[in-house]
Amino acid sequence: MAEPSPKEAGKPARKRIKLLAVIAAVICLFSGLLPPIQRGWKQLYALVGLGPSVSQTFSITFLDVGSADAAILYSPECAILVDGGTYDCGPELYRRLLHMGIDHLDLVVNTHPDKDHLGGFSQVLSHLSVEEYWEPELPKELIPETEEYRLVREALKESQTPIQTVSAGDCATFGEVTIQVLSPAVSAADTNNNSLVLKITYDGRSILMMGDAEEKQEETLLSKELACDVLKVGHHGSNTSSGEEFLAQALPEYAVISAGKNRPPDERVLERLEKAGANIFRTDTQGDITLTIENGEILVSSENIK
Numbered sequence: 143m144a145e146p147s148p149k150e151a152g153k154p155a156r157k158r159i160k161l162l163a164v165i166a167a168v169i170c171l172f173s174g175l176l177p178p179i180q181r182g183w184k185q186l187y188a189l190v191g192l193g194p195s196v197s198q199t200f201s202i203t204f205l206d207v208g209s210a211d212a213a214i215l216y217s218p219e220c221a222i223l224v225d226g227g228t229y230d231c232g233p234e235l236y237r238r239l240l241h242m243g244i245d246h247l248d249l250v251v252n253t254h255p256d257k258d259h260l261g262g263f264s265q266v267l268s269h270l271s272v273e274e275y276w277e278p279e280l281p282k283e284l285i286p287e288t289e290e291y292r293l294v295r296e297a298l299k300e301s302q303t304p305i306q307t308v309s310a311g312d313c314a315t316f317g318e319v320t321i322q323v324l325s326p327a328v329s330a331a332d333t334n335n336n337s338l339v340l341k342i343t344y345d346g347r348s349i350l351m352m353g354d355a356e357e358k359q360e361e362t363l364l365s366k367e368l369a370c371d372v373l374k375v376g377h378h379g380s381n382t383s384s385g386e387e388f389l390a391q392a393l394p395e396y397a398v399i400s401a402g403k404n405r406p407p408d409e410r411v412l413e414r415l416e417k418a419g420a421n422i423f424r425t426d427t428q429g430d431i432t433l434t435i436e437n438g439e440i441l442v443s444s445e446n447i448k
């Protein structure tokens with residue numbers, strides 16, 4: 143009799159492992175061992191060593207979405223999306239989330255409702271469950287009348303996603319991940335300067351997410367604790383943002399710029415960031431940029447080596 147191929151020989155064992163995994167998962171469910179956040183079956187399998195490989199450390203990926211913003215934050219305790227790129231980014235954003243094994247988002251943050259920051263949300267909200275949606279409070283005259291904005295409102299309503307307007311002082315914690323809202327404290331006259339500015343901390347490291355905040359909003363932040371390890375540079379590296387005084391306080395070790403090939407970062411901003419001592423990463427030349435925090439160390443990798 144021919145020896146069974148390794149593939150065939152492995153089959154019954156794998157079936158047994160799967161069965162054991164399901165039994166273990168059910169026991170976990172009923173004994174309250176699972177984290178309070180509902181993670182779905184993929185995560186359940188992942189907990190017992192099967193299913194998609196999800197990172198067991200903190201990571202944040204700044205997606206190459208051109209002159210727009212979209213970042214996926216993942217830790218064993220939470221999955222969060224900060225901004226959703228343009229409408230055209232929606233299908234790729236959804237695909238990336240699924241590829242990472244994420245079928246539920248604990249939080250979606252829209253820093254401000256310009257179409258390069260929320261366009262892709264409607265497709266994500268139509269397919270994934272979202273625990274909560276954050277946005278800044280805006281005066282009526284600043285609420286956009288774009289098709290993108292209308293579609294997102296519709297998707298939020300249809301999916302019955304709870305919407306929270308947040309402002310300076312608000313905070314959320316997901317296990318070891320803390321998200322503080324540093325700004326805005328009061329409404330400004332345009333959407334960019336009403337951007338939600340977030341400080342995300344994990345394992346003693348911090349990431350400052352600026353949305354499209356310009357110097358006007360940066361000035362309102364100077365009294366805050368701005369020191370950070372990573373700066374997600376404001377307004378796609380435009381010269382309207384990243385002022386010298388602001389950078390002198392933030393002093394990031396790494397600066398990430400989400401920019402498009404047709405609208406690269408301003409040279410003057412690059413000079414100011416270099417002067418502040420930051421290692422600069424840019425999506426327009428390096429593609430997706432992923433930052434991982436493991437044992438207090440920050441590792442940065444990019445899709446294209448540059």
Ligand SMILES: [Zn+2]
Nearest residue numbers: 210256258354
């Ligand atoms: Zn923008």
